[in-house]
Amino acid sequence: MSKKTLVLGASLKVDKYSNMAVNRLKQSGHEVVAIGLKQGTIDGVSIDTDLMPYKDIDTVTLYLNPKNQASYYDYILSLNPKRVVFNPGTENPEFYNILEMNDIDFEVACTLVLLSTKQY
Template identity: 60%
Template sequence: MRSKKTLVLGATVKPERYAFMAMTNLTEKGHAVVAIGQNEGEVAGVKIQTKQIPLKNIDTVTLYLNPVRQRDYYNYIIGLKPKRVIFNPGTENPEFYQLLKANNIKVDVACTLVLLSTNQY
């Protein structure tokens, strides 16, 4: 299996949050993980950044931000040129889907944890 460098947007150190579980599962399955969240911290050996840092070779962006909070990241995510963006439950955003598709970025309305557990990631 090829490692898919993944940006977890909305990362958190709270173990009960899905973003935390996604970071843990992605790491366990051998994917390179980069994380951006509101607060600094570390999950599964991955440091959570609080700024929109320049990144290269991002395969997937998995979102854990509500649509309003996503707006601050539209240009950043498009600029990363990921192959796809996963909209986890609660992050659905038709406005952003259109922008991504216009930039040839695949939109995946799915749950990262389910994709990982069913080997569809």
């Protein structure tokens, strides 16, 4: 089942995990949207630099360190995702609490591992 996913912190650099995640999500049949600092495309997925009012987001997968996440809290909540995935290096107990208060599930996990083990 396809899970529309927002990759937040997407990078055009092919050696970055966020870039790999966009590719693997697409290869796994998921619809992908992405926000990053620089516009461009990854495997046909446009990277937006503005906070877009995406609809029907199932999962937000984070590639931003905790101090850079705070300015995105309200935006992520506005998307009303089913879950947020905190990839290694993005762990953020403050945001966990905010998500819990808003009945949004979260996972501290690696998107690439979840995909490779069919747990996504």
